[in-house]
Every structure is written in C-alpha cells, then in structure tokens.
Amino acid sequence: MNLEGNELQRPLCAVVLFGGMSSEHEVSRVSAGTFVTHIDREKYELLTVGITKEGRWLYTEATPAQMADGSWEELPGNMPCVLSPDRADHGMILFTPSGQVEKLHVDVVIPALHGLWGEDGTVQGLLELAGIPYVGCGVLASAACMDKAVANALFAQYGIPHCAWASYTRHQLKADSEGICARLEQQLGYPIFVKPANAGSSVGVSRAENRDELNGAIDLALAHDQKLVFESAVDGQEGECAVIGSEPSAVSTRPGEILAGAEFYTYDDKYKNGVSQVVIPARLSEEKLDEVKELARKAYTALGCEGLARCDFFVERGTGRVLINEINTLPGFTPISMYPKLMEKEGLALPALIDRLIALALERAVALHG
Ligand SMILES: Nc1ncnc2c1ncn2[C@@H]1O[C@H](COP(=O)(O)OP(=O)(O)O)[C@@H](O)[C@H]1O
Ligand SMILES: [Mg+2]
Incomplete structure (x- = not known):
C-alpha cells in the first residue's frame, strides 16, 4: 500500500464504528464524536456506522451531537449495513430503502468502541477476516x-x-461462597476490590470492607460477568x-x-x-x-x-x-478523557494523533498482509 500515492489520488475512506452492545455504549458515542470532529477531512473521507445496544448496525450521517444524545438511532436517512468478511468486498454492504444493496469500499476502520463486543477482539476478528486495516490492537491483545x-x-x-489478586467463576462461587470468602480474607485482607473480569468504566466494580460488603460486591459483579477478579486495595x-x-x-x-x-x-x-x-x-x-x-x-x-x-x-x-x-x-476519547490529553501535552494534538493512529493501522496491515 503506497500511502503517498493514495494521498495524491483520493482521500482514504475511514469508517468510525460507535455505540455497541457493552455497558460503555454511551461513552463510545461521545468518543466517536471526537474522531468525527477532529479527523483531517482533506485526507480522509469519514463515514459513521452506529451499533445499537441490541447489536443492529446502521450507517448514519448523524452529527456528533446526535450521536452523543442518542437521537442518531431514529434518523430517517439511516441504512442497515454489515461489514462484509469477504475480502473481495473490502468494506461495507448497505441495504438501501429501495431494497437494493450497495457496496462501499473501506480503507480503514476506527473502532471507537469500548468494552465487550468492540474492545475485546470480536470486532477486530471480523476486521481481520475482512482484510480491512483498523486502528488499535489485534485480536489477541484486545482479548487478553x-x-x-x-x-x-x-x-x-x-x-x-501487580497487587495481590485472585479470580473465581460464578460456578465456583455458587459452589463454595463461604470458603472462597474466607480464603480471600486471608489472602488479600480488607479492603478488597471486586470486579467483573470483563467489563469497563468501573461498571460492576466495588470495594468491600467486610464480609457483608464482600457478598454484596460479588452479587453486583456477577450481574455483569461469569468470572470475577478480587484484588487487595x-x-x-x-x-x-x-x-x-x-x-x-x-x-x-x-x-x-x-x-x-x-x-x-x-x-x-x-x-x-x-x-x-x-x-x-x-x-x-x-x-x-x-x-x-x-x-x-x-x-x-x-x-x-x-x-x-x-x-x-x-x-x-x-x-x-x-x-x-x-x-x-480502546481508551476513552471523550473531551475529558486522559489518553488524548496526555498525547496533546506531549505535542500530538487530535488531528495529528488520529492521522498517526490511522498510519499505524495501515503500516500494520502492510506488515501482515503485504
Ligand atoms: N486494587 C485496587 N486498589 C485500589 N483501587 C482500585 C483497585 N482496583 C480498582 N480500583 C479503583 O476502581 C477503579 C475501576 O477499576 P478498574 O480495574 O480500573 O476497572 P475498569 O476496567 O472498570 O476501569 C479504578 O480506576 C480505581 O479507582
Ligand atoms: Mg480502569
């Protein structure tokens, strides 16, 4: 892939994915707005695809404000779409209101998704199959x-x-909650942080000071995952x-x-x-x-x-x-998020940061697929 050549020929088509089925759906809608607002429009043609909490994919021309407040889902111009795993398509398939399908070539995807089904390697796996370069970590690092x-x-x-920690599944906790709590108290000592193994944005995370709170924290975390992590505070x-x-x-x-x-x-x-x-x-x-x-x-x-x-x-x-x-x-990219702030402080403001992230995605794809 010749980036310089591409620059001369046409803007690259970048797709921002936002929303998703995780507990961080709302945060993702705000993060995505940052990419939409700050990407260099001379260099990139930008399209947006929202994923509803139910997992429907909709091509949308929503503004960042409509993405943030959730009204994007109801826009009349939205079109159902899928990302094709078929490498010959190299992009999206749109289902138009007239019942036609339209193919859309995509050069790079920015998965502005946080948490499960977005940050965890699942979307990355689909993009690997599709052969479409994407911003961020690959399948294994994302999942790990x-x-x-x-x-x-x-x-x-x-x-x-790392601090002292332990992990137990729902099955183990149901089988011997008393025994596990006693072991945790001995191994970690209060206060103990209890977390769903797979979540984010502090959802389901709590700090327990005693056995009662530990039991409550376990119930809360189990509402979000089958596997929990316990850490000494x-x-x-x-x-x-x-x-x-x-x-x-x-x-x-x-x-x-x-x-x-x-x-x-x-x-x-x-x-x-x-x-x-x-x-x-x-x-x-x-x-x-x-x-x-x-x-x-x-x-x-x-x-x-x-x-x-x-x-x-x-x-x-x-x-x-x-x-x-x-x-x-896939850290937060909201206006109050740390990642873009840290980068800006070290001289990489948002447009240059996004450009760099896309360049890294394209370089990775060349290294992997030639
Ligand atoms: N072991 C710990 N000791 C002290 N504070 C913790 C510990 N683990 C988590 N926290 C607090 O809880 C917050 C959320 O936990 P974290 O593991 O970062 O989950 P999430 O993936 O939801 O951000 C942290 O930002 C921190 O304030
Ligand atoms: Mg955290």
Missing part, C-alpha cells in the same frame, strides 16, 4: 487486556508488578499513561494522575459528575514519572499491544511501589 484475570496472569508471567495515587506505536517503536507518555471525586474512580465520577480531576503530569518525582512510563511501555509490549492503549497504574503510598492496574486497548 479485556479479561482482567487473563491480563493479571500475563502481568505476573512477564514480571510486571492499593492505597496510593492513580496514574495513566498513553502508549502509541508498535514494537519495537512503541512509546509511552509520562503518566497523568486521576484525582477521583468519589471513594474510587467510579462510572459517575468518570463521565457524569465532573468531580474527578486530571493532573498532567502526575504529582510524582521525575524518577517515578520515568519509572511508570517505562513500565507502561513494558506492559504494552508484553501483552502484544499495537497502535494504542492506555496503561493504568497505582503508585502505592509509603512504599512508592508502582503496580499496574489494567490496560485499556
């Missing part, structure tokens, strides 16, 4: 980072420090690094810091109240900032991330230990 139990096991394997600062690129040239920014408005960084705190604050760089010594940055790059590379990801850490009060929390392979 989505599942907190798998990610934690890999962190351990690759020597990336880290008392410390919460930092996030933006990583871009692919091995061997992945680079991380220094961390920004989250000052949570609530007891921890909850969904409402992230997106609704506007109480949490972001400090860039994090309030850490120069050496600590560099240590976190280096660990972010190491974790990103260890889990096979490509394109972009946000690596989240705790820096423990007192000991100064840096512990990884998680890697988000």
Whole structure:
C-alpha cells in the first residue's frame, strides 16, 4: 500500500464504528464524536456506522451531537449495513430503502468502541477476516487486556508488578461462597476490590470492607460477568499513561494522575459528575514519572499491544511501589478523557494523533498482509 500515492489520488475512506452492545455504549458515542470532529477531512473521507445496544448496525450521517444524545438511532436517512468478511468486498454492504444493496469500499476502520463486543477482539476478528486495516490492537491483545484475570496472569508471567489478586467463576462461587470468602480474607485482607473480569468504566466494580460488603460486591459483579477478579486495595495515587506505536517503536507518555471525586474512580465520577480531576503530569518525582512510563511501555509490549492503549497504574503510598492496574486497548476519547490529553501535552494534538493512529493501522496491515 503506497500511502503517498493514495494521498495524491483520493482521500482514504475511514469508517468510525460507535455505540455497541457493552455497558460503555454511551461513552463510545461521545468518543466517536471526537474522531468525527477532529479527523483531517482533506485526507480522509469519514463515514459513521452506529451499533445499537441490541447489536443492529446502521450507517448514519448523524452529527456528533446526535450521536452523543442518542437521537442518531431514529434518523430517517439511516441504512442497515454489515461489514462484509469477504475480502473481495473490502468494506461495507448497505441495504438501501429501495431494497437494493450497495457496496462501499473501506480503507480503514476506527473502532471507537469500548468494552465487550468492540474492545475485546470480536470486532477486530471480523476486521481481520475482512482484510480491512483498523486502528488499535489485534485480536489477541484486545482479548487478553479485556479479561482482567487473563491480563493479571500475563502481568505476573512477564514480571510486571501487580497487587495481590485472585479470580473465581460464578460456578465456583455458587459452589463454595463461604470458603472462597474466607480464603480471600486471608489472602488479600480488607479492603478488597471486586470486579467483573470483563467489563469497563468501573461498571460492576466495588470495594468491600467486610464480609457483608464482600457478598454484596460479588452479587453486583456477577450481574455483569461469569468470572470475577478480587484484588487487595492499593492505597496510593492513580496514574495513566498513553502508549502509541508498535514494537519495537512503541512509546509511552509520562503518566497523568486521576484525582477521583468519589471513594474510587467510579462510572459517575468518570463521565457524569465532573468531580474527578486530571493532573498532567502526575504529582510524582521525575524518577517515578520515568519509572511508570517505562513500565507502561513494558506492559504494552508484553501483552502484544499495537497502535494504542492506555496503561493504568497505582503508585502505592509509603512504599512508592508502582503496580499496574489494567490496560485499556480502546481508551476513552471523550473531551475529558486522559489518553488524548496526555498525547496533546506531549505535542500530538487530535488531528495529528488520529492521522498517526490511522498510519499505524495501515503500516500494520502492510506488515501482515503485504
Ligand atoms: N486494587 C485496587 N486498589 C485500589 N483501587 C482500585 C483497585 N482496583 C480498582 N480500583 C479503583 O476502581 C477503579 C475501576 O477499576 P478498574 O480495574 O480500573 O476497572 P475498569 O476496567 O472498570 O476501569 C479504578 O480506576 C480505581 O479507582
Ligand atoms: Mg480502569
């Protein structure tokens, strides 16, 4: 693929996917608006495809405001569409109101989707089959980072420090809840964080101080997943690094810091109240900032991330230990999101950042498929 040649011939057709069937559907609609607003229109022809909470794919010409408030779903011009896995199509099939089908060649896809069925390798798998370049991590890294139990096991394997943790399935918890709770109390000690293995945006996450709260936290988390992750609570600062690129040239920014408005960084705190604050760089010594940055790059590379990801850490009060929390392979791109803020601070404003992410997607496709 000759990018320079393409630039001269025609703008590349980029498709932003938004919405999706996860608990982060609403956040994704706002993230997608950032791509729509800031992509370089001279270079890219941009199309948008919304995925409803029920999983219907609709080609839409909605504005970012209509995407954000949800009214996009009802627009009369929307057309059902599918992304064809057939490499000869290399794009979308639209079902027009007159009952015809229309093929649409797509050069690159930006999956602005968060959580299950978007950030977890499923959409990435479809795009691999289709042979269409896409922004972000491949199937394996997406899936591994989505599942907190798998990610934690890999962190351990690759020597990336993490707090004490355990994982149990619904089946195990139903069979011996008392025994497991007793073991968790002994192994982790209160407070214990309880999380669905596969979720995001703090949905289903809670902090338990005693057995009663632990049981409540398990019930809540089980409403979101079949597998749970338990972690000893880290008392410390919460930092996030933006990583871009692919091995061997992945680079991380220094961390920004989250000052949570609530007891921890909850969904409402992230997106609704506007109480949490972001400090860039994090309030850490120069050496600590560099240590976190280096660990972010190491974790990103260890889990096979490509394109972009946000690596989240705790820096423990007192000991100064840096512990990884998680890697988000499709981090938020809302106006208050950390990833674009960190990148901008280091000189990559949104239009250039999006351009770079697309260039990485195209380079990856060339490396994989020629
Ligand atoms: N082990 C932990 N110690 C302290 N705080 C935690 C721990 N795990 C999670 N948290 C808090 O809960 C928030 C959400 O948990 P996280 O694992 O990041 O899930 P999500 O994928 O939903 O963002 C974190 O941003 C942090 O504030
Ligand atoms: Mg998180």
